[in-house]
Amino acid sequence: MSFLPITKQECEQRGWPQPDFVLITGDGYIDHPSFGTAIISRILESRGFKVAILAQPDWNSKDDFMRFGKPRLGFLINAGNVDSMVNHYSVFKHKRRTDAYTPGGAIGKRPNRAVIVYSNRAREAYKDVPIVIGGIEASLRRLGHYDYWDDKVRKSILLDSKADILIYGMGERSIVEIAEALDSGIEAKDIGWIRGTCVKAKEIELDEESMLLPSFEEIVSDKKKYCESFAIQYGNNDFITGKRLIEPYGGDVYVVQNPPQEPLSTQELDDVYELSYEGTYHPVYEKDGGIPAIKEVEYSIVSSRGCFGGCSFCALTYHQGRQVRGRSKDSIVREGKKLIAQPGFKGYIHDVGGPTANFRGPACKKQLTKGVCSEKDCLYPSPCSQISVDHKEYLELLRSLRGLPGVKKVFIRSGIRFDYVMADQNDEFLRELCKYHVSGILKVAPEHVSERVLSYMRKPEKKIFEEFSKKYKRINEQLGLKQYLIPYLISSHPGSTLEDAIELALFLKENGFIPDQVQDFYPTPGTLSTCMYYTEMDPLTMKKVFVPKTMEEKKMQRALIHFNKPENRETVKAALIKARRPDLIGVLLGRTFKNQEGGPEKDSRPQKSQNQPIHRNTGKNKRSK
Template identity: 55%
Template structure:
């Protein structure tokens, strides 16, 4: 199966005078199931709809948007696999040097906020043609949201882009329903009933379903408490079964957010990943760096009931897990083994959380996820079903295939869920077969103040996991490291919390090579805390490190042994009245005087 056409010449060569949809994309075109554009276009193709890909058009040249002519049904617009502002800017709002979703990693091939830019161009050039937006950027900005880069509350991207319809979440079923509606002759303004869509109207007369009226855009801009309450309502209405329609008023308009799409069944998941992807980037490119980590990886599940407050997966994919059959994953693995550049290593079998291979409890598939209760935090729910059996069967089956030397797990293990499993089969298999020298896990912090605002388990459980991990390495004769992902400046993390983490890092002889500062992105509970200074779950104040100095101190404390950080750490410890950590004793973080020579610190992962 060939790549979809990316130029008018390719379209004509494939026998099309006109395509049903032109997909305008902010990324380079990669036909791999880890890329949303590939899934949506291959799904449309499977249901009989033709597509062309207009990838990274020069937004200064109208002719690039005109080259395919008039599509029969409409334009589809996506910024790409990740939000464009995250892709373009670091947490310090500095322009990044590379765009890994562009040929040769070149930066600047797309504008900031391409969903808005591309759509406005298309509406000017094709005023009567439906323009439908989707992807992560649109999905997480479907209603009014705090925008870190502008430091203000922005309107729904549907309003700013002037698109005709927005599709959010994982969109295979949604796009087919929308395509069928357009193909039947229905006007796009009348497509207001499909799950996973957002639309705008000046009148609510046609709405018959139960809905929740959110505060107006003007109201949430004026008052942060109102913003926090509105966000909590949205946060509690993200489950496909329990969620109600949400309506957000604007001056003269209403933005209507329908219920989220239903999670895919196993049969639907298997179908999605059986489509004829080329599994690489279009041959017109030299090399698209984003393919490197995923080309030989397999997505086995979707959704996440972990509910970390800084993560937007719940808002985009939902809390109810969808998983593939063992047979489906094995077939994809067989396909990978036939690729000419495959060298025997499957880089990953997993998803948002690799070891979530079933819904959190039996009732979720029929009753949905609880709107006011989490599955794992602050303690595991009494209804939680901990079972790795399906995932173990999947890994064993893939590992047994001819031509496969090793199957790694790199997409993230939920160590808390792993520790709750009384059957240690998966833990044993993980240590024996699926680690590439080091296992990366995400405790994120050690301080209870920070962890509670992150929605993460307390440190005691992580410390038990560390002990057990090294016990099993010893049991199986392995010498594998453990690398903790840690975050600074998350809401709730004050200077004392940062010092507590630094003391822990000293104890385990670990210096993180890189420090991840909290990045406020649309759609997350933590971003709401960052903007408002309020935890919307209880409406109580929460500490937020916002100044450059506060963030610098928290980052430096995580790398306290670096000579370049001495003055910053010294100042932070003095500010916190922790002079007991300055000196020559074994518990001290830094010496009393700045050393003339560089410290020798242990690099990489910690080991016991």
């Protein structure tokens, strides 16, 4: 095995007069299957194509984009594992101080709106070379979308980037079809039929398999039209039922979104994750201290894709889809053995999961032939009667991994959906989770407790979290273990008022929860919640939604969740007075509250591990659900 070439000289050493593709990315080059650049480049390599990697090029001129000479078939461009604007700015639009995907964690190595900037520079370098854009930034901006940083509706990134083809979702099938079409001599402008892609058109033909979306001009000027467009997109994201969507621009240009690609089968996923990855960053970065992002995934295993959880604030539905597919146990065990053989392995597999670890296959058998329900969720407001709830296969997988010689512990950090656990009549999974796969703390994501807010989030009602908490505590007591539960929470989500934030604060105090991870709602492209944030309407019902938008209220809601912090006292007081609940000042800001064992505690908690850093892959939201 060896890394793909990153210089012209390395291409020449391989005997390449020119590469077939130059893959441009906003991240440093990490050849690990948790990174899209690695997967796409290795997939193409396995099909016989020559791929060179141009990682974090100097975008101030076209020179660096000519490093390898003119690629034979095209440029492939992504912003990296994270949208470049999310990578650069916090929800309060403050510039971030580090970049986990850059050598040494340095900032400033990629531009804002990287896909657009890179594409325009590549076009400047070689006007006639096809440009294919993809990755999370392109995928979630594939049609007209609200942009939080500009606070306006922007065009499809396909138009702003002047690229030829946009790949959305998981791109393995699409990129191979595009590469083979280009290699056969078909011009990029004529490759308009491939699933999982968006293309430009000057003329369209509407048929029963196509739907015309409101025009870009309409969604800019009318928020109801924006909601209407989003609702259509939301309902056409399945490979079986999804139609071709057409978005007009000015009457003479159309962006055509072809139906989604079929998810990879178990065998295809196995093949993808067993390609010849180096498993780490390129050695050229050693002098800078390496790339921090590898730390969270170096000893982790991706076991599945897709999520049928359907949380409003998550873009997975729009990007990976609701149909879940899992790798085989044999393939995952083989990867486990490879991890054990690595020199730096110390006995701990950090994660075995996907967007949601305990989802390993389609939610029900019906999805395989009829697709996902377009007007019904699998788990919200309660688990569907047709859903298959079974942890046996995942348990067998975990048992096989922890039984490998050299493995001390197998953690699950990519998210346990607790309502799915509660829907399982057999407690065997939760028992083994507590006994073998938790190290003092289990982090789960109720996100809120207000029924109103939970309904907008499309999350399970509060009582399910309360029942899970009790069962988790009871099982740990039976096992003789002292382990704790920490909730992940979101403040200022659409629908959340100060009263809802106060309700959450009182719940946390009453139950002794001190969250060490609170995320203020971030309106990223492609989510149902972002549509609510921009339009102040629920696009699925067209009913009005309250949205906390002022910085004052957002800070108040966040402070209420961390009411115990001394620096938040004045903000909490102000929030309670504004909400006309001064009677609660002494309740929330007093020094005594109940712990999880039922007894009183003072300022600090005895379980120090609750304040440990969150372990997560910064490119994939590794939150227990």
